[in-house]
Amino acid sequence: MNQLEGLLILIALPLSLMLTGYWLAALLSDSSAVDRLAFALACGLALLLAAVAAVNFFQPLRGVWAYGCLAPILFTFLLPRTRRSLWQDLRSICRPFPRAAVGAGAVFFVLLLWPVIQAPASLFYDGTSNHDSFFWVAGAEHLKRNSYMMQPVMSATQPLTNTTSVLIGLTPPWGRIGGEALLALASSVINVSPLKLYLYATASLAMVWFGLVWLALRTFVTATPARLTGIAIVCVQPVFIFFHGNANLPNLLGTLTGSALIIAVERAIRAASVSTPAFTAWATLAALSLHGLLCSYPEMVPFVLLPCALLWLRPWFRQSFGHYWRFGLLLTAALLAGALLNPATTVRAIQGFLASFNLARENENWANLFNPLELAEYVPAFFTLSIPGSKELGWWFGWPLSALMLGLVGVAVRRSSDPFGLCAALAGSLVLLGYTLGTGFAYGMQKTVQFSGIFVVLLFPVAVVELLARRRATTSGRAHRLTTATLAVVGGFMVYANFMNCRDTYKWSDRKVISADWFDLREQSRGALMDAPVLVEAASFRMAFFHGMWAAYFLPESHLYFGARGQESGGYLRDWVVNEQKLPIPIPSAVLVGRLWGDTFDANSPKILTGREFVLLQKSNRMFAMEGVQPLNGPPDHFSDTAAFDLLPHSPSILLVELAPRKNTIAPSGAWQLTRRTDGQADFQAELSTPPPWRIRIPLVAGQRNRIEFHFAHAGGPLGPTAFQVQSLRVENAP
Secondary structure, X not given: OOHHHHHHHHHHHHHHHHHHHHHHHXXXXXXXXXXXXXXXXXXXXXXXXXXXXXXXXXXXXXXXXXXXXXXXXXXXXXXHHHHHHHHHHHHHHHOOOOHHHHHHHHHHHHHHOHHHHOOOOEEEEOOOOOOOHHHHHHHHHHHHHOOOOOOOOOOOOOOOOHHHHHHOOOOOXXXXXXXXXXXXXXXXXXXXXXHHHHHHHHHHOHHHHHHHHHHHHHHHHOOOOOHHHHHHHHHOOHHXXXXXXXXXXXXXXXXHHHHHHHHHHHHHHHHOOOOHHHHHHHHHXXXXXXXHHHHHOHHHHHXXXXXXHHHHHHHHHOOOHHHHHHHHHHXXXXXXXXXXXXXXXXXXXXXXXXXXXHHHHHOXXXXXXXXXXXXHHHHHHHHHOOHHHHOOOHHHHHHHHHHHHHHHHHHHHHOOOXXXXXXXXXXXXXXXXXXXXXXXXXOHHHHHHHHOHHHHHHHHHHHHHHHHHHHHHHOOHHHHHHHHHHHHHHHHHHHHHXXXXXXXXXXXXXXXXXXXXXXXXHHHHOOOOOOOEEEEXXXXXXXXXXXXXXXXXXXXXXXXXXXXXXXXXXXXXXXXXXXXXXXXXXXXOEEEEEHHHHOOOOOOOOEEEEXXXXXXXXXXXXXXXXXXXXXXXXXXXXXXXXXXXXXXXXXXXXXXXXXXXXXOOOOOOOEEEEEEEOOOOOOEEEXXXXXOOEEEEEEEOOOOOEEEEXXXXXXXXXXXXXXXXXXXXXXXXXX
């Protein structure tokens, strides 16, 4: 996929959401054009979630059934009034829209997707150490071909869809299919693999994010935002960058639909005494958003319903309750209709929530994102989810910045147009934060931010920027200069947080990357290697968990077996695959290894296909153990003073290793003692006492396991695990 195709996806998906939801947004005749378009984006997302949940209960998401999910677009085009309103809204926002905001948005998307923009051969990457994107892509592949009521065929040697069983049936462990189904729908309509469009499709949800932040700002903070605030909405979004890089697609959809539900409840309450059409639109959005939340991320439901309940109860304690009670009951009926819109969705959501609640109570296998931080760095990290940026602050900058941020947030809340509503919108996350602080729930800080991501971003930086921009416009002299300086500090920190989250994404995108040539591997699987045994040496890849798991995606028609070495063979599939360590495997027709491994330990192996990150071999030099080297995944970069290989060459060959002292260290004096042991053969022994670099040459016996031992004899104690760096390493054919 080239950049132009990616750009078209980035534009087409938000446009489709807007067209899907605009027919309902047209009822908001008294609202601004931006409000209607933001409403349309949120409504379109909720409508598509409702459509895919209904259709996929019966049919796979492909062909006419996939296109049928887009039927609401017809309402927008077939209703003349709606069509004219859409055209007028688009024209009205294009003319006065600040060029700075457009430029800021463009910069945001360029930074967000830079790894695939600057390297078109890269199709996919993970932006953090999290690997969950595999679940969403594999699930999408299953839902394109099956309904979510149809169990996948479980296979130990063709394991691609083995993990999708957690999505299937009326009582699945996860109880959600929203993210997977939307990917399947987009894949079928665009006719592109879910993997190829994943990064652009998830990035396009930023438009819904921007729209909801705007609606939240207009609902709870101010009816007339400053231009600078609009730029902040589309430019400084480190929390969304984290969502995108961390592959939290279901959580992102839950945040979007949950925030839409909260905003819609409040706006419906306000519209009750003003406009029946507007009340109808907002109440319908609330119902659809509740269903979307149940469909995409039911774990969030209690934390969203609490704010809704507080906002729903508020009018009953005001003098307007006499007029409100009828509309309050209608809104309640609309929410009940949303909960019952698709009974299968609700039943599955209940099961999913109970399963996740029990898992959360165990508090096991959860990574604490905030572990590397000092206490002074928690507040900046909380408002940005920029752990890489926050952990560099230290106490000397962390404490003053934390105090400034909390002070500004407090003032922004107090001066907002609806302080109670703003606090109520955050009530669910405040409860989760209290639970986290009280119990030490490892995952709690991260989920507190992610569950209320829209409203966390609304507090800081959006409401704070709005506060400072207004104050800067109405003050002069010393107060003006102080406000400008404060605004510069806030803006500078948010740009820094954006940059640091992006930089962390770029780091991981170099490691956990899938290039276009992996699809050549799929062609091999559907051709010469169909139904053939293929050995996947996951530990030959630097990212053994990642690439070993994705191998199943690109070799779907072959029978896969995983090498014994390493603890991560198969990634998330490891419990459902055949591992050589536990079961015997047939002689493979091909062996998949990492590209660096293919250039070193398998430099003399006959190759079928060479990609940027992999090599497919006819046969390989099998490595069964590596000791005293680092890293253990992929070819080693460093040796300790005692190391060993257990290597089975396919032909008579020579192991060539060139070692040198680690950079910026004094070369130790001593000699390398080298031994190769092979059953039935005389041992090979040698000593190398020349000055560094040490060029080691060891003959290998074909067809047998060669135990190769390296020991650096010297007068001192142990030199450490990275005492020597590998300058070069190859296995070559013997002369």
